[in-house]
Amino acid sequence: MKNVISYLRANVKGILRILYLIATITVIVYLFPREGKFRYEFQRGKPWLHEDLYAPYDFPVYKTMEELQAEKDSILKDFKPYFKLDTNVVAKEMDKFRNDFEKRWKQYVRQQYDLKQEPAGNTWRGKMILREKEKLYRMTSGLLLNVYNHGIVEVADAFTRDSNPSSTIVILRGNVAEQTDTTAVYTLKTAYEYLKKQIHGVPLTPFRDQEAVREFLTELNLNEYVEPNLFYDRETSQKVKESMISGLSLTRGMVQRGERIISRGEIVNARTYQILESLKIEYEKRLGASANYLLILAGQFLLVSIILLMLFLFLMYFRTYIFAHTKDLLFIFFLLVLFVGLSRWIISNPTLSYYLIPLAIVPIIIRTFYDARLALFIHMILLMIVGFFAPNSFEFVFLNFIAGIVAIISLTNIYRRNKFIMSAVMVFFSYSLVYLGNTMIQEGSLENMHWMNYVWFSGNAFLVLLSFPLVYVFEKTFGFLSDATLVELADTNQPLLRELAEKAPGTFQHSLQVANLAEEAVRIVGGNQLLIRAGALYHDIGKMTNPVYFIENQREGLNPHEALSFKESASVIISHVPKGIEIARKHNLPKQIVDFIRTHHGTTKVQYFYRNYIHKYPEKSSDVEDFTYPGPKPFTREMAILMMADSVEAASRSLKDYSEETLGNLVEDIINYQLREGQFNEAPITFRDISKVKEIFKNRLTNIYHARIEYPKQ
Numbered sequence: 001m002k003n004v005i006s007y008l009r010a011n012v013k014g015i016l017r018i019l020y021l022i023a024t025i026t027v028i029v030y031l032f033p034r035e036g037k038f039r040y041e042f043q044r045g046k047p048w049l050h051e052d053l054y055a056p057y058d059f060p061v062y063k064t065m066e067e068l069q070a071e072k073d074s075i076l077k078d079f080k081p082y083f084k085l086d087t088n089v090v091a092k093e094m095d096k097f098r099n100d101f102e103k104r105w106k107q108y109v110r111q112q113y114d115l116k117q118e119p120a121g122n123t124w125r126g127k128m129i130l131r132e133k134e135k136l137y138r139m140t141s142g143l144l145l146n147v148y149n150h151g152i153v154e155v156a157d158a159f160t161r162d163s164n165p166s167s168t169i170v171i172l173r174g175n176v177a178e179q180t181d182t183t184a185v186y187t188l189k190t191a192y193e194y195l196k197k198q199i200h201g202v203p204l205t206p207f208r209d210q211e212a213v214r215e216f217l218t219e220l221n222l223n224e225y226v227e228p229n230l231f232y233d234r235e236t237s238q239k240v241k242e243s244m245i246s247g248l249s250l251t252r253g254m255v256q257r258g259e260r261i262i263s264r265g266e267i268v269n270a271r272t273y274q275i276l277e278s279l280k281i282e283y284e285k286r287l288g289a290s291a292n293y294l295l296i297l298a299g300q301f302l303l304v305s306i307i308l309l310m311l312f313l314f315l316m317y318f319r320t321y322i323f324a325h326t327k328d329l330l331f332i333f334f335l336l337v338l339f340v341g342l343s344r345w346i347i348s349n350p351t352l353s354y355y356l357i358p359l360a361i362v363p364i365i366i367r368t369f370y371d372a373r374l375a376l377f378i379h380m381i382l383l384m385i386v387g388f389f390a391p392n393s394f395e396f397v398f399l400n401f402i403a404g405i406v407a408i409i410s411l412t413n414i415y416r417r418n419k420f421i422m423s424a425v426m427v428f429f430s431y432s433l434v435y436l437g438n439t440m441i442q443e444g445s446l447e448n449m450h451w452m453n454y455v456w457f458s459g460n461a462f463l464v465l466l467s468f469p470l471v472y473v474f475e476k477t478f479g480f481l482s483d484a485t486l487v488e489l490a491d492t493n494q495p496l497l498r499e500l501a502e503k504a505p506g507t508f509q510h511s512l513q514v515a516n517l518a519e520e521a522v523r524i525v526g527g528n529q530l531l532i533r534a535g536a537l538y539h540d541i542g543k544m545t546n547p548v549y550f551i552e553n554q555r556e557g558l559n560p561h562e563a564l565s566f567k568e569s570a571s572v573i574i575s576h577v578p579k580g581i582e583i584a585r586k587h588n589l590p591k592q593i594v595d596f597i598r599t600h601h602g603t604t605k606v607q608y609f610y611r612n613y614i615h616k617y618p619e620k621s622s623d624v625e626d627f628t629y630p631g632p633k634p635f636t637r638e639m640a641i642l643m644m645a646d647s648v649e650a651a652s653r654s655l656k657d658y659s660e661e662t663l664g665n666l667v668e669d670i671i672n673y674q675l676r677e678g679q680f681n682e683a684p685i686t687f688r689d690i691s692k693v694k695e696i697f698k699n700r701l702t703n704i705y706h707a708r709i710e711y712p713k714q
Helices: 002-010 012-031 065-078 087-112 124-150 155-160 188-201 210-220 234-245 270-289 293-318 326-348 361-369 372-387 393-410 418-443 452-464 467-478 483-489 495-503 505-525 529-538 566-574 576-586 591-599 607-616 618-627 637-652 660-676 687-704
Strands: 059-062 082-085 168-173 176-181 230-232 251-255 260-262
Touching: 012 293, 012 326, 059 270, 065 234, 082 234, 087 124, 087 210, 124 188, 124 210, 188 210, 251 270, 260 270, 293 326, 293 372, 326 361, 326 372, 326 467, 361 372, 361 393, 361 452, 361 467, 372 393, 393 418, 418 452, 418 467, 483 529, 495 505, 495 529, 505 529, 505 637, 505 687, 529 591, 529 637, 566 576, 566 607, 566 618, 576 591, 591 637, 607 618, 637 660, 637 687, 660 687
Parallel strands: 082 168
Antiparallel strands: 059 251, 082 230, 168 176
16 A cells, blocks of 8 residues: 555656646537548549548438528518517607696796796787697607607617518507507608708798797707607517518428439539438437447547647657656646637537638647647647537638648747737638638639628638737646737846846846857757747846956955865856745746746856865865765756857956967867766767767857957057
8 A cells, every 4th residue: 555655756747748638628519519430532523532432321411501691581471579668658758748837937938928927827928829839749748649659779780680671560568469560650851851841841820929939949858858658579589580580381292212422533513512402410319329328429439539649759758858847747738628629618519611611720829838849740640639629620720720720820029919919800801812712712703702601711810810819828727928018128227137147237237248159059940039038138147146246246366265265166056946936936037047047057066166175185085075065957948059159258358368269179079078977868969969069159259250450559
């Protein structure tokens, strides 16, 4: 039992990787449709490459989406949207109008007849004024009631919610439904115009002062009492629609068992293509509902396992630095599951096209955090998985494969935001051109081109723009480093770098030179230039705590090591690594940058003090650990190159002769020593890469320390 527990503890990372793999396979298989897979591949306009095909059973020929839509549109030409009449609106607005009319009439009487209050109704003048009032009220309220009796709808409700070719609507007045022409119903705009016209055109001959009455009617402003009282009845309209199209047949004709469908070499025309599609639908439906359900599930599990195992092995052998971190493995598996689920949802949604699936986002995100080759490989893995249940599998895979390659190629200088926009534009054009070429092959003309698909392509390209915020989300969630973040970190105006420049100016200049050397080497050999530059600028920040103990910060004649023993001096020098890690974590520097601080000396020795110590105490050579850096050794290409650049740049400052030969020997001696010490054994860097790095360093140092002319004295 103890052996089992100790084994589990020793291999916990490996067990986690296996569990992640199994969980990913299980979730992806769960997302697969529960139906079989048609055994034949075919494309419209191309020859049938399989044996002669005969109908295995009777099956219906399903109509195309275009045919169904055309029949549906034809049926719905007679559809009339339903509206409910709300009588409460009329009562509310008429009460409001009556109250306002009374108030304004009193003001009108006082102004017109120069009276403090309206005269009594039993006087001659009072009776006359009362008759005028009743006439005006009947006239104005009658106009409002006329408008409300016809009905007032909002424009959006009446004319845009439903296609209404018949120009007729159905008004529900309680339990009574009556058809009405749309021209007989008012909108808010036409109601306003009608009332305005009537107020200005009504004859006022019975009134004593027509001009004053006209002014009163204008100030009355009947438009204030116009509100919609006809409201779209979505539920009833939808039920009527469904009832009308419920009788629509999804099929046209039958294919009898044993009937020949197509012969080998025969061109798949439009009719044959639809029969084959119908057979495919029926075949997969029957297979999924048969007793072979468990066998289908086992087959899906087997195929998905094989595909993901290939990815697992690729990471194990060719991307060891990713495979070593379970977090990176989890991120890649999560990304696959996320986009397989998204693809399954879009494909199963009848209102959406599978051209909308933004699979190009995956290689963009992988390319942002890793490299182009891994991005392409993972993109291919994703396409093969989604291709199992995507319609027109070959066309789907080919279309998205090209789009993914274009997205990867277009992503240079990812830290620039406009690159994501350019990538989205390039994805749109790649989809469009590939689809155009495929249509030319299948149709032989552009007449049957489905131009709506270009709208889906533009939607796909728009979704690709989500890569930019997704990069930020994944960066913060999984602790990754994007190029944009690296550019910010490498800015020498960062507070921590400014502090280094103030406290240890010599170290700051050394870090700049190391960054230039390392960046040039990575540019030629291959690697992340932004990452190694940021790592180089921060690799020696631990020297800020005791800057005077490091020769680049010492003034002439001042050496504090003279008061220390060799072991004490070595301890001070070595301490800049753990102190640098402490400072980096305090300032929340990313883990990748902290790793440069940890590994830039690997497990080498503080040679100067160690050699002096052995020379003075030859019998104590076993004390080598006191002069050895804690490590670990570099485990990425960038870390290995930084170690070389750091040692070479520091040693070059102590030379008295800067000839090409001297600089060349220096580079060879230092890097060969690091090779003998096994400092690069854990980094994915080859001897060929190291040879290139040597030549780059020699050329750069020769250019830096080239001879200059001596200026004559004045």
